[in-house]
Amino acid sequence: MDSPDELSTGERIRALRESRGLTRPQLAQLCGRGADWLKKIETGERPLNSHDLLLRLAAALQVSDLSVLTGTANGPAQPVPLGRLTHPGMPEIWSAVMDRALAPSLRPAAPVDPTLLQGRADQSWKLWHKSSYNRSEVGALLPELIRDGEAAVRALDGEQRRSALVALSDIYRLTGQATAYIAPAELAWVVADRALAAAQDADQPAAIAASAWNMGNILRETAYPEEALRVVNEAADLIRPHLDGAPEDWRGIYGALQLHAAVTAAREGREGDAWRYWDKGDQVAKSLPANYVHPSTVFGRANVDFHAVSVATDLLKSQKALGLADDIDPDVMPSRERRARLWVEVARGHLQRGDRTAALMVMRMAHEIGAETVSYTPSARQAVAELWRTAPRAMRKEAGTLAAAVGVTTG
Incomplete structure (x- = not known):
């Protein structure tokens, strides 16, 4: 779409919607929202701050580059993903979650101690908060944890089963954290539902x-x-x-x-x-x-x-x-993960004020603290992409280095 640079995001969305022959209710429904919400976005009455919703709108409007909606074409490409961010640990986690056995194994299982299972879950949570590469390190532990947790719940009864259910709920909660933004939508919902169902079963x-x-x-x-x-x-x-x-x-x-x-x-x-x-x-x-x-x-x-x-x-x-x-x-x-997210928020604050030099310095700090937290969080990636587009000339090389480290496309 050839749009004048002065068009707002809302005006661009409206023009694209009309060019696609979509009504407001139709486009809003594709994004899981109401027509009144979309009307406020298009008229500028309501800011569109959610990166996830911006991606939903772009996908529904069949736009492959987010800059078509944001009007920031002079910068790195902002592709609209068909799925989520990719991570090498995802296939094994998918297999552990989605290939759950419907019947107990015919092989005799070793005795399951729910206290030890809970201890492993607790240690994995500690690793999540301690590691700069928490998705990779925790993701490597999750498949076995998930399978052992499921086996424990099937093998035990009474109070031991309740304890195993609490541990399994914790394991699925951690799975949700570790796969956020990289899991297919169906797995994200399955994991969240299993965590809640296990906790409710434990009462x-x-x-x-x-x-x-x-x-x-x-x-x-x-x-x-x-x-x-x-x-x-x-x-x-x-x-x-x-x-x-x-x-x-x-x-x-x-x-x-x-x-x-x-x-x-x-x-x-x-x-x-x-x-x-x-x-x-x-x-x-x-x-x-x-x-x-x-x-x-x-x-x-x-x-x-x-x-x-x-x-x-x-x-x-x-x-x-x-x-x-x-x-x-x-x-x-x-928590290293939480400290990294704090600095992402501070960087966003500097960007809101137009201080790109300060934002770049803070985003570099965030990445040093939690590399995978920045690389796999949409708001952080969006901030890095904005910095690459708008950084002062003297900071352009550093902004490009950060973008490359995070995995934001710059060419």
Whole structure:
């Protein structure tokens, strides 16, 4: 499509839609949204901040290069993927998840200890937060973990089976994290559903809440924000009556649900709701020891502060986001993955303010901390692509080096 440079993204979407003979309801339906949402996008009443939705629109409009919608043609190609990002560990994980046996093996199985299975799951979560190449290292462990977890649930009964179900739920939650943005959609949904089903079968409120947090991630990243909020709010309501006298980790997952809702609301532009949810998470953190960190969600004082930056950035309040980031000591966060994502948010804040030099420096820091976090997160890749297009001439070589390291196409 030959469009004048001054056309906005919304105007480009409308022109393409009309040239394809699509009505607003038809295009909106292809993206899983309503016609009123699309009308606000096309008229500029609502900003299109979701990279996932931008890709959905491009695919529905049969556009192969995202720059046709964004109007940023003078830069690296931004291909619209037919699937998701690729990772070499994905085929083995796919096989472990999708080739699940329907009947117990005829071979005698070794005794299964659910305590050892849970320990392996916990250690894998620690590796996820510790490694710069967490997808590769954790992904290599997951196929055997998944199969052993499934075998344990089939072999055990009573309280041992319940313990194995909780461990299996944790394993599937980790699988969801490790395969985010690289798993085919059908596997992402299967993994999220199995995590929740195992937790519900165990009838353990904290495991159910943690699985709902995971399901909320899938719903939000596939552009179902209202459903994501419903799931995490229902989970919070479920676990809340059990919090008095419960283990610290039960309050930790309750707090993580509040932060999840805060980011979801912020991405929808619901500023009041976003900060209301964040305040709830803040209160939970204050009720826990200062050095507390939830083992899988890393909820705690540092993560609450990190989420304040994310909320402000998603609300396009870059000055507030950068001010909040200035007061954070990132080294108190034990999760390398979460520290990398903090710097991605800070880079996005600098980009919102037009400070590309600062954004490039921060994105390089993010990549050094968590290479695969940056390489396999759409918002990070989008920031790197924007930096390559718009970096000052003196920084162009460094921007290109970063883009190549992340895997963003520049030619």
